[in-house]
Every structure is written in C-alpha cells, then in structure tokens.
Amino acid sequence: MKTYTKQEVVDSVPQKGFFGQPGGLFTLFFTEFWERFSYYGMKALLVFYMYYEVSKGGLGISETLAISIVSIYGSLVYMSGIVGGWLADRIFGTSKAVFYGGIFIMLGHIVLALPGGLPMFFVSMVLIVIGTGLLKPNVSSIVGDMYAETDDRRDAGFSIFYMGINMGAFIAPLTAGTIGMKYNFHLGFGLAAIGMLFGLIIFTLTKKKRLGLAGVQATNPLLGDERKKVFKQFSIGLIVLAILLAITIPTGWLTIKTFIAAVGILGFLIPTMYFIVMYRSPKTSEVEKSRILAFIPLFLASVMFWSIQEQGSTILALYADKRTQLDFMGIHISPTWFQSLNPLFIILLAPVFAWLWVKLGKRQPSIPQKFSLGLLFAGISFLVILLPGYLGNGGLVNPLWLVLSYFTVVIGELCLSPVGLSATTKLAPAAFSAQTMSLWFLSNAAAQALNAQLVKFYSEDNEVIYFGTIGAVAIGLSVILFLASPYLKRFMKGVS
Structure with a gap:
C-alpha cells in the first residue's frame, strides 16, 4: 500500500471552498453537526426515558439508577x-x-426507536458507545489533516468546526427532545x-471530492506478523470476555450495580496507568517529566469541573423535570430544552x-489560573441552583434559576476546556503527544465515572446539602489551585 506524505495529503484537498477554508471542512462540519444532533437528541431524552413509568412510555427504572447508568454511559463513550x-x-x-462509527451510532438509535424494553436499551447503548468511540476522535483528526503545518487558517478552521458541534447540540433538544417528550420517546x-443518516449521506457523497486523501491511510499500520499477533490477542480477549460474561451473569456476580462500580474504578485506573507509563518511559526527558507532574493537578481540576458540568x-435534567415551573410567561417549556442552553451560551x-x-495578551491569567477560574464558576453554578431550596420558597422553582446555573458553568467551561486542549498539546511528551490528548479526554470519563457514585446522594429533600457540598469543594479546590499556580508554572518549564 502506498504511503502518502503530509504534503501530498494536503495537496489532494481543495484548499478553497468553505468560508475561505479547505473544501473538506464542509463535509466534516455537517457530518459532525448531524452526529452531534443525533447524540444530543438522544441524550436529552435518555434519562427521562429510563425513569418514566412504563405506562408513560419509559422503562420504569428508579431515578437514581437511571442517572448512574447515564453517567457510566458517558464515561464509556470517552473511554x-x-x-x-x-x-x-x-x-x-x-x-x-x-464511516463505520456513524453506522454503529445510527443502528444504536434505530434500536432505541423500536420498543424493546431494557435488553434492547442496553444493546443500543453498546452500539452507540462503539460508534462514538470510532467517530468522535477521528473526525477531528481529519480536520487537522487538511492543513499544512504552517497554515494560519488552522485555528479558524477548528473554530468553525467547533461551531458545527454546538449548533447540532443546540438544535437537537429543541426538536428530537420535544418530539420525544410530547409524543413518544421512540419517535424522538x-x-x-x-x-445520523443525514450525516452519513453527506460524508459519503462529498468525501471523495472534498477530502481527497485526508484520513484514507492508517498513520502507523500493523504489518505482517504484527497484524497476526494483534488479531490473535484480540480473538483470545473476546473469547475470555465471553466466558466471563457466561459465568458472571447467570451467577449474579455481574449486575448493573457491579458494572457501574467496575467502570467507576476503570475511570481512574486507566488515566493513572497512562501517567505512570509516560513518566517512567525512557523516551520522556527530564523536562517532559516535570511537565507531566504539572499536568496531574490540571487533570484532577478538569475531573472536578466536568463532574459538575456533566450533571447538567x-x-x-431531573431538577428541570421535577422541581421547575415549566409553564412560564404563557409558554410550556419541555424539560429537554434546558439541554440547549450549554451549546447556546458557548456559541454566544x-x-x-x-x-x-x-x-x-501577556497580562492574561496563566494556564493554572484559568483552570482555577473554571473550577470557581463551576462551583458557583451549583451554589446558584441551591438557592431556591435554601430560601425555602416552596413549590416549583422559577426556570431562570436553571438558566443562570447553566450560564455560570459555561463561563467556567470557556476558561478551562479550550485552554486545557491547548495546554495538553504544550505539556505532552514528544513521544506521547497523541496519547496525552487521549488522556485529557479521559478526565471527562473519570468525571462521569465519579458522578455515577455521587448522584446516589441526591434527592429533593437534601438538594441544598448536595449542591452546596459539591459546589463548596469545587470552590475550595479552585482557591488551592490558584495559590499553587506559581509553583505549577515552575514545573511547566516555560509553558505558559
């Protein structure tokens, strides 16, 4: 198989065609727009579908277990x-x-669209986790493949691409979410x-003309004996997994609760192993080891932030459905609409x-200080939502409290998330650049694994304590991180 150079790949892509960007950005923008529409349309309905009574079209799972399952599902998506x-x-x-990822995602949503009870629900979750794992990280990689390393349009191109993500996420709860809640979950x-079908059609029909050679070759392909060895190990792994499932499910050792606990452990074990392997590798220089140590508190801060953000x-969502006045200013609000606030505020x-x-410019906060600001606003967002309960007004809560909470956490997200992506590329050891980016995304997996345990402590009766405790911890960690920022900068060895 012919191997193409970076420049040959770039030259194969039409360099003018979508807002002054490479023509392939059109393909990837709308592929990701529809994939995010698909994902967030489903996710806006998921928790309600799980805990609504069977008579109302749901699965009748307890609210706490439903939220734990959704959190573990989110964790597995990132893993x-x-x-x-x-x-x-x-x-x-x-x-x-x-392409394969889009097919798996579409099949998962089709399974959800067909009434089939709890077994079919878990089949759909497996399909969507596989599909999102294939599509989500790789569509972003193709965006990068279209630009030469010295192309000044790269950042603007990723910004346009990021807008596509948030536009899809914004529209989905307003459409699929509304239809699912008003008429039937399965229609949503x-x-x-x-x-997702629209996304696949756009990708398939336009990729040859607009993407050229971008994404067509494996960057580090398995060759000869190595391929045979990997497939042998993979086959053995599947057989062992099948045997374990055949033993643990009938005996009752593997239940939903034990699975949630196992994923919760993996959510922290996997990134810990990443850190150890990178730090101890002979390919990592002393300067890079210092930067890895600086990255650890940033990673933990990210876990705390995403733990709060993902509870949105x-x-x-439960708070919107159970505690919020949904008839407001003559409009009946669907509880799914609140899921559109995060992407809307990000776009704005x-x-x-x-x-x-x-x-x-040079007066802006350092990377650790921006992270501390992100944590601060995340903590404040939970203090905002506890105020109605603390003030003891009784009855349903004005929806503007939820709007304010979502708005506040988005301020924190814009202080932390894009900065974290940039910091990861700067702090990553040269030999582990791609894997360090995977590690960054694992902070979200760890956060949602943590949430699967945290949400068990939430109830309407103790919501003030729940929001207050988590919010106070986030603010406390924010203060500690801010005070430690000068020391972390020393470990970052010139990265700012």
Missing part, C-alpha cells in the same frame, strides 16, 4: 475513544473509522437516527473569550 483512535491509527484510517430516538444532563460567548485573551 472508547482510545480504542477508536488506535483502530484508526493502526488498521483502517480515520475516514473509515468515521428515531429522529436522532435520521440525523443528569441531575439538572466563545468569540468574547477569544477576544478577551487576545486583548489581555
């Missing part, structure tokens, strides 16, 4: 990205990974499946923050 990235790098390339899931689609505020950092 699966590691496998998806490896398969693309070593076997079939990013373009095929995106069906609309999510149609969204679980605990706050991201340009403001980009301008702010440029305006401040």
Whole structure:
C-alpha cells in the first residue's frame, strides 16, 4: 500500500471552498453537526426515558439508577475513544473509522426507536458507545489533516468546526427532545437516527471530492506478523470476555450495580496507568517529566469541573423535570430544552473569550489560573441552583434559576476546556503527544465515572446539602489551585 506524505495529503484537498477554508471542512462540519444532533437528541431524552413509568412510555427504572447508568454511559463513550483512535491509527484510517462509527451510532438509535424494553436499551447503548468511540476522535483528526503545518487558517478552521458541534447540540433538544417528550420517546430516538443518516449521506457523497486523501491511510499500520499477533490477542480477549460474561451473569456476580462500580474504578485506573507509563518511559526527558507532574493537578481540576458540568444532563435534567415551573410567561417549556442552553451560551460567548485573551495578551491569567477560574464558576453554578431550596420558597422553582446555573458553568467551561486542549498539546511528551490528548479526554470519563457514585446522594429533600457540598469543594479546590499556580508554572518549564 502506498504511503502518502503530509504534503501530498494536503495537496489532494481543495484548499478553497468553505468560508475561505479547505473544501473538506464542509463535509466534516455537517457530518459532525448531524452526529452531534443525533447524540444530543438522544441524550436529552435518555434519562427521562429510563425513569418514566412504563405506562408513560419509559422503562420504569428508579431515578437514581437511571442517572448512574447515564453517567457510566458517558464515561464509556470517552473511554472508547482510545480504542477508536488506535483502530484508526493502526488498521483502517480515520475516514473509515468515521464511516463505520456513524453506522454503529445510527443502528444504536434505530434500536432505541423500536420498543424493546431494557435488553434492547442496553444493546443500543453498546452500539452507540462503539460508534462514538470510532467517530468522535477521528473526525477531528481529519480536520487537522487538511492543513499544512504552517497554515494560519488552522485555528479558524477548528473554530468553525467547533461551531458545527454546538449548533447540532443546540438544535437537537429543541426538536428530537420535544418530539420525544410530547409524543413518544421512540419517535424522538428515531429522529436522532435520521440525523445520523443525514450525516452519513453527506460524508459519503462529498468525501471523495472534498477530502481527497485526508484520513484514507492508517498513520502507523500493523504489518505482517504484527497484524497476526494483534488479531490473535484480540480473538483470545473476546473469547475470555465471553466466558466471563457466561459465568458472571447467570451467577449474579455481574449486575448493573457491579458494572457501574467496575467502570467507576476503570475511570481512574486507566488515566493513572497512562501517567505512570509516560513518566517512567525512557523516551520522556527530564523536562517532559516535570511537565507531566504539572499536568496531574490540571487533570484532577478538569475531573472536578466536568463532574459538575456533566450533571447538567443528569441531575439538572431531573431538577428541570421535577422541581421547575415549566409553564412560564404563557409558554410550556419541555424539560429537554434546558439541554440547549450549554451549546447556546458557548456559541454566544466563545468569540468574547477569544477576544478577551487576545486583548489581555501577556497580562492574561496563566494556564493554572484559568483552570482555577473554571473550577470557581463551576462551583458557583451549583451554589446558584441551591438557592431556591435554601430560601425555602416552596413549590416549583422559577426556570431562570436553571438558566443562570447553566450560564455560570459555561463561563467556567470557556476558561478551562479550550485552554486545557491547548495546554495538553504544550505539556505532552514528544513521544506521547497523541496519547496525552487521549488522556485529557479521559478526565471527562473519570468525571462521569465519579458522578455515577455521587448522584446516589441526591434527592429533593437534601438538594441544598448536595449542591452546596459539591459546589463548596469545587470552590475550595479552585482557591488551592490558584495559590499553587506559581509553583505549577515552575514545573511547566516555560509553558505558559
């Protein structure tokens, strides 16, 4: 198989065609738009579908277990990205990974769209986890493949691509979410499946003309005996897994609760192993080891932040459904609509923050200080939502409290998330650059694994204590991180 150079790949892509960007950005923008529409349309309904009574079209699972399952599902989605990235790098390339991933996601949503009870629900979750792991990390990689290393348009291209993500996430709860809640959950899931179908059609029909060679080759393919060895190990692993399932499920050792606990452990064990392997590797220099040590507290801060942010689609979704006045100013609000607030505020505020950092220049906060600000606003967002319960007004809560809470956490997200992506590329050891980016995304997996345990302590009766405790911990960690920022900067060895 012919191996193409970076420049040959770039030259194969039409370099003008979508807002002054490479033509392939059109393909990837709308592929990711529809994939995110599909994902967030499904996710907006998921927790309600699980805990609503069977008579109302749901599965009748307890609220606490439903939220724990959704959290573990989110954790597995981010963990699966590691496998998806490896398969693309070593076997079939990013373009095929995106295509196969889209098919798995669509099939998962089709399964959800067909009434089938709890067994079919778990089948759909497995399909969507596999599909998202294949598609999500690799579609972003193709975006990078279209630009030469010296191309000044790269950051703007990723910004446009990021807008596509948030536009899909914004529209989905308003459409698929509304249909699912008003008429039938399965209709909403069906609309999510149609969204992914649109994404696949756009990708398939336009990739040859617009993407050229971007994503067609595996960057580090398995060759000869190595391929045979890997497939042998993979086959043995599947057989062992099948045997374990055949033993543990009938005996009752593997239950939903033990599975949640196991994933919770993996959520922290896997990144810990990553850190140890990178730090102890002979390929890691002393300067890089110092930067790895600086990255650890940033990673933990990210876990705390995403733990709060991701509860926007679980605990706050429950809060919207059970505790919020949904008839407001003559409008009946669907509880799914609140899921559109996060992407809406990101679309509105991201340009403001980009301008702010440029305006401040060298006076802007350091990376650890920006992380501390992210944690601070995340903690405040939980203090905001506890106020109605603390004030003891009784009855249902004005929906503007939820709006304010989502708005506050988005301010924190814009202080932490894009900064974290940039910091990861700067702090990563040269020999582990791609794997360090995978490690960064594992902070979200760890956060949702943590949430699967935290949400067990939430109830309407103790909501003030729940929100107050988590919010106070986040603010406390924010203060500690801010005070430790000068020391962390020393370990970062010139990275700012």
